[in-house]
Amino acid sequence: MTDTISWADFEKVMLCAGTVQRVEEFPEARKPAWKLWVDFGPHGVRKTSAQVKRLYAADELVGRQIVGVINFPPKQVGPFISEFLLTGFPTEEGVVITTIERPVPNGTRMA
Numbered sequence: 001m002t003d004t005i006s007w008a009d010f011e012k013v014m015l016c017a018g019t020v021q022r023v024e025e026f027p028e029a030r031k032p033a034w035k036l037w038v039d040f041g042p043h044g045v046r047k048t049s050a051q052v053k054r055l056y057a058a059d060e061l062v063g064r065q066i067v068g069v070i071n072f073p074p075k076q077v078g079p080f081i082s083e084f085l086l087t088g089f090p091t092e093e094g095v096v097i098t099t100i101e102r103p104v105p106n107g108t109r110m111a
Contacts, residue, residue, distance in 0.1 A: 014071040015087070015110035016040050017100055023058035028078040034058060035080060041107025043070055046083040054094030065100040067110065 018038040026033045032053040039045050048068070052061075069085040076082075087098040 012071075013069060015067055016043060016070050017065055017104045017108045017110075018043075018046070018068055018070075018084075018106050020061045020064050020066060021045065023061045026078075026080065028080070030078075034061065036061065036086065038066065038068060038084070038086075039106050040068070040070055040084075041105055043107050046070060047080075048082045048084050048086050049077045049080055050086045050088075050095070050097075052086070052088065052095050052097060055096065061097075064097075065103060065106075067098040067100065 018040040020036055021039050022037040024035040026035045026049055029049060029051070031051050033049045033051045034053055034056075035047060035049055037045055037047045046068070067087045069087065070083075072085055074081050074083050088095040089098070090096075
């Protein structure tokens with residue numbers, strides 16, 4: 001069984017919508033990964049690395065609206081600094097990215 005959290009705990013996590021603007025190779029990553037730059041509107045453009053190459057080509061990601069956690073501290077991933085966590089669901093085939101069903105303004109916070 002999973003421990004329950006309070007609404008106040010959930011409110012601390014900034015899950016926000018953003019649009020992928022740029023995707024680059026990340027050859028230094030230990031597992032196949034992309035470098036992504038995502039526009040979170042008023043929160044700025046932030047970058048991350050994501051192990052989603054098994055399911056997504058770079059051109060499939062650009063322009064896609066995703067959900068990211070933008071208030072974790074930056075994390076060093078090899079020579080790259082990750083500035084947010086791209087959310088998704090692990091499957092046997094790879095990670096399925098959390099996407100938005102219809103467009104919302106970049107930076108919109110999940111409620």
